[in-house]
Amino acid sequence: MIKNSVDIITLGCSKNLVDSERLMHRFSEAGYKVRHDPEKVSSEFVVVNTCGFIGDAKEESIEMILRMVEAKKAHKIHHLYVMGCLSQRYREELEAEIPEVDKFYGKFDWTDLLTDLGSRISEEKDFGRILTTPPHYAYVKIAEGCNRFCSYCAIPLITGRFVSYPMEQLLDEVKSLVSQGVKEFQIIAQDLSSYGLDLYGKLKLPELIDRMAQIPGVKWIRLHYAYPSQFPYEILPVIQRHDNVCKYLDIALQHISDHVLVDMRRHVTKQETYDLLKRIRTEVPGIHIRTTLMVGYPGETDEDFEELKEFVREARFERMGAFAYSEEEGTYAANHFPDSIPEEVKQARLDELMALQEEIALESNASKVGQIFDVIVDREEKDYYVGRTEYDSPEVDPEVLIAKDRFLTVGDFCRVKVVEALPFELMAVPVELD
Known part of the structure; x- marks a missing residue:
């Protein structure tokens, strides 16, 4: 066992990864040796940064915690701490069920960990990080939380209301990362579309990206996780105008059937979705759109699924992922709509949708041959x-x-x-x- 050292294990999304990188920086500043996702844990301290988004992610997080409990029992590590989305939502239950964990932290109070260990941490640079990605790219998280309250989604229950990070702080973070050799920036949030509304009273994503693109050394900027309702259309001329803003947009659409969209509480219609995609492709020729779709939502009929397939055929997304509905306790859907579609039907629909997308992806890639x-x-x-x-x-x-x-x-x-x-x-x- 390596004394005065910490192994940090990150589960879940890139937003979690940014938190881990910030925690690693704090540990390093306090004099600890830090490792991320080691093949074998061997440090004095282990921190597991958990995900609590859907059933599979929660199960993976629990399994990892229990593995680390066994490592602690075997005296391979001395102290075990847990942070992140799972412990944010289920802290009391986890404390009761897994008392071997020294302390649980949530999605936001993990910043107290070093203080609890007796270290004095400077707050001068909140954006200080040790990158776990290759040194030429990094994720930049511009907000926390979500105000959308889609019926199936537990994220607002975990992260709370939408909170933007101040623009100047984000621009300083990007400048700091450029000075470390970062060239490519993945801009992330639960909802990019709402950036700035809480701080400035208006949608400020276009201004943020416009200013970020003008920072010397920023070679690529890529946008992840926009929301279709109240989409900030002013971002489109920013993408078109700047060569270093990638012609790429990640925007989760989930479904196309009007009645499914209503039940999902997505606040967007089928026609509005088609109009949105048409405008994006018109204003930014050549843009590649990534989306995520859901199958098996309660009440999704065979006709709804056929409508979804037709949407995929017509929209021809260059990048697409899909997943089957997973009931999350406490959500509107779990409280109002029985999870009545059999798992085998969900999986069959998922397989069929992804097979269709594979054909479209191959055609999209084939068009690039010779270019x-x-x-x-x-x-x-x-x-x-x-x-x-x-x-x-x-x-x-x-x-x-x-x-x-x-x-x-x-x-x-x-x-x-x-x-x-x-x-x-x-x-x-x-x-x-x-």
């Missing part, structure tokens, strides 16, 4: 380099496998020609820069 793109090199494998275009976010989108025709540096941009397309990968060769 030349700028890519950022993420890593080197034995037989090729692995990179991404501006249309591809880390972890979730297709990668570009680049032939080792010449030496490339991880973290640098290079120009490639696409020579082959697969549904979720592109094959390419490097070409000379002009």
Whole structure:
């Protein structure tokens, strides 16, 4: 066991990852040796940053906590702490069921952990982080919480009301990350569309991204998790105007049937959704849209599902994920709509929808064969380099496998020609820069 050291384990989304990076920075500043997601825990302290979004994520978090409890019993670690979404929502139950954990923290009071351990922490730079991503890209969380209260979603119950981070603080964070060598920025929040409304009385995402794009050293900015209702249309000319704002938008749409959208409390209609997508593609030609859809919501009929499939065929999303409805206690849906659709029906619909999307994704990728793109090199494998275009976010989108025709540096941009397309990968060769 390594004394005066901490292993931090992160489960869930990139928003959780940012919290872990901030906690790692605080531990490091206090003189601790810090590791993230080690293959084997061996530090004096372990912190598990949990996810509580859906059933599978909660189960994964519980399993990880119990594994660390066993490590503590075996004297492989001395102290175990738990933070994040799961303990934010179920702290009392977890404290009763798993007393071996030294202390539980929630989604926001994890900042007390170092203080509880007797360390004095400077608050001068809230955005201080130790990156767990490759050093050329980082996630920037611009807000916490959500005011949308979709019927199926527990996020507002966990994170509370929507709170924007001040614009100047975010711009300072980006400048700090640029000084550390970060070139690419994934802008994240539970709801990008609402940014600024609470602080400034108006939607300020367009101004934030416009100012961020003008910071020297910012090569790519990519937008994640917009909301279709009250969409900030002024962001579209910002995307179109700045070369370093990727022509990419992640906007979860969930469904297209009007009655399902009403039951989901999405505050948007089928026609409004089609109009939104048309305007986005008209104002930003060539944009790649990523969305998330849900199947098996209570009351979803065969006709609703057929309508959803037709929507996918017509919208032709370049990037799409889908998941089956999972009842979350305390949500409006759990309280008002019985989870009546059998699991096997949900899974069959999910498989069918993703098979349809695979065909569309292959056609989208095939259209890129013969074209030349700028890519950022993420890593080197034995037989090729692995990179991404501006249309591809880390972890979730297709990668570009680049032939080792010449030496490339991880973290640098290079120009490639696409020579082959697969549904979720592109094959390419490097070409000379002009």
